[in-house]
Amino acid sequence: MPFSVYNNPLMQNLLKELIQTAPTADNGEIRTAKVLLNYLKTAGVEIKIDHWDGKNANFIARIPGSEQKKALLLAGHLDVVGADQKAWTTPAFEGIEQDGKIYGRGSTDMLGGLTAVAAAIAEIKQENLPLKGDLIFVATAAEETDSAGVKRFLRTNGPSLRPLAGIIVPEPTGLEVMRAHRGILWLEITTLGKTAHGSMPHLGINAIEKMMAFLNLFKMYHIPYQPHPLLGDCCISINKITGGQATNIVPDRCAVQIDIRTLPGQAHNAIKKDIEQLLDQSKQQDKNFKAKITVMRSVPALETSQDNPFLTSVCKAVGVKKASAVGFTTDGPWFAKLDAPVLVFGPGDPRMCHKPDEYIEIEQLEKAKDAYKRIILEILG
Ligand SMILES: [Zn+2]
CATH class of the missing domain: 3.30.70.360 (Alpha-Beta Plaits)
Incomplete structure (x- = not known):
């Protein structure tokens, strides 16, 4: 059956709740990180929220594996850009579901990607699927402004993450595998x-x-x-x-x-x-x-070489023949400092980013969740 028996409605609710926290530069990400924590804690995942300045937060979840394989890092950002409500026909921070889509600031960039990763991890935990390496899920602060969150994360947690098999940034790519950006x-x-x-x-x-x-x-x-x-x-x-x-x-x-x-x-x-x-x-x-x-x-620009084995495994897991490139910039190059290949892969149309009436199709979320699960099991199974 195409939809998960476990948490399909829960996954949609998670995205709506994340949108409602409105993690703009003014509001910060502490509430957003707590919503993710509440969702994953019920699945029995070890989680840490690192917060500072009274508003910025990094979310770090780790599912320990048996250490036979290198770890996999899924790394995105918690913050969203602001919204000028006058330009929207739907409320920007409510997470309205309509015609198979969820509307709201961040639905595509990139609370949708975080939702799909969290749902994939919850299913892996619920199904008790064994992992041969650690699975690490990180969502950092302030990517849309100065990348303060990822810089802090690398300072405080960087050394403990190695060795990594690879890093996936779940920014919206319409489920294409991207290996480069400017x-x-x-x-x-x-x-x-x-x-x-x-x-x-x-x-x-x-x-x-x-x-x-x-x-x-x-x-x-x-x-x-x-x-x-x-x-x-x-x-x-x-x-x-x-x-x-x-x-x-x-x-x-x-x-x-x-x-x-x-x-x-x-x-x-x-x-x-x-x-x-x-x-x-x-x-x-x-x-x-x-x-x-x-x-x-x-x-800096990002590039993972065409013949990189991590890229080959990810393409195989999601059934994509060839990786391409994205026009926008991500926090990926910061994560590349961890000496591991970085790929961008996520649900949603990148043209939706930062636009009024931003939305994501629920079908994209479902497909992304299944794809992340397949990637995790291909790399760590
Ligand atoms: Zn983004």
Whole structure:
């Protein structure tokens, strides 16, 4: 029969309850972690909630195996992005079930994935299926902002996790196995000048004009890279500019924010150094040029090689012939620091992420739960 005899309605209820905790950056994830804990504790799973700052939380569950095999880590995030209720036709944080779908912020990104993993683990425990290695399920805080949760998790728990057979990130991929994604490097460049009255610009230093000079140089800069067979090109886009206070004041500050999407193998530090050289060049051409560069966010690209045995086992377990790549970035590269192959695989259409009226099909949840079970038994059985 296609649906689990154990907890099909329970799985849907779990997702609704998780959505109702509204784990946005403002609210944090403590309540969300507790909902997962209550669900899995009835299945007899060892669980720890690590919380800090009065609102952020990491959830860590471990099902010990017989240690004949390396451990499997399933690792996602608890937080969701906010929702502008005006743009929604359904309540964003209620978890409404309608026409075989569950609506709500996080249903796809990625409370749905966490729900399917939790349901798979509950069934494995209830069916008493023996595992030859540890099964670890982690859901961390603040992936949508600064990945504070995964960084803390790696600091506090990283060493105790090894050796790992592999890591699966249950972000939405429409149940495709993804072995690569691009990285993110967000930079802010600020030029600094001196204010003066608009009628006497020669007494000031115009930060917007200094920025124009820099941007002209920057437009001629090409980041060195080799196109990637799955991910294509590295891309770069100046997406925000701010500066000036009024029409009659010479601006003393102008800032641009640059979004760079990197490929596996590109060193973010080298790109930053290149841009620092352009700033030095601007300074050599103009003694009044003054600027600073800030890294706003840096997440490296992710890639697991096509012939990796963990990838082969996961594809076999879920009946997928070939792995592909996703367009968005995940916490996967942080987990890759654990020296294990990382794959992204989860329920839901990635185009739903961060959108109004976000939903997930219950059928996707069911299929994902069955797929996670098959993966767990393939790797640890
Ligand atoms: Zn996500």
